[in-house]
Amino acid sequence: MSRPDINPAIGAMLRNASDWLAHEHSLFRTLNFEPLLVGKGKLSVAVDLPAGFTGAGGVIHGGLMTIIMDSIFGFTVFTALDQLKPIATINLRVDYIADAAPGERVVCAGECITIRDEVAYVSGDLKTQSTNKLIATGSGAFMVGTRGLKKESRL
């Protein structure tokens, strides 16, 4: 699953984080989080869209897509770093392309396009796992190396 071009310390952190998300994290363990591809600056993860996130109209609320993208894009930034640093989302944009049904399993893919002046640029999308139907696209900017892990960072 892990590629050798990722910094070993970051690779180990991502494996720990991945185990922890899958088994301990109160939100992500309910999503059956499963990493499919972990490369330098590239990440692809399968998750469920549980019925508990249904909005009006009987389809999954877009907010869950945004939650998933914020997390996966943040992890994508980590895979691109040469040393482990805290990061924080500066801004995020999500376009809702199609509805998703409760219970659907989706793949969220992120790519870190570049890191310039300590700002990481990520874009990606969310597609159904069975039919590869595009559900949402997104892009975000992340600050790398925030001042003080406890107060300033967010993921």
Added chain:
Amino acid sequence: MSGAEPTLIASPIAEWLGFSMEETDQGALYRLSFDEKHIGNPMIRALHGGVIAAFLEFCSQCALAAKLEPGATLKTVNVDIDYLASSRAQDMTARATILRLGRRIAFVEATGWQEDEARPVAKARCRLRIGE
């Protein structure tokens, strides 16, 4: 509550967010009631950025729904969110402003804060499609 709001507020995502609202003289105030599941990274003990975005999008939808006739539908086209300051593991309050209500599209901005309204944690801009 009025218009299309009740269906939104009864939806499962509202319960997951611990969502509630109250009408005030200065318009509606929305609230996310903090829960452990809203935390992103437990080392940091802050609200997950995506959870803040989901909450502010939901506030935007409620603000728009209040202006629509019962039975009208709305769907978010897209959302942009700026994270202006770090958050804490506690409740968030928000207001939403309708920038423009067209026949088919509405533009809504929602601002969320924790201790001080003058120090917003995040601001979201949503565009929504209105259906009959």
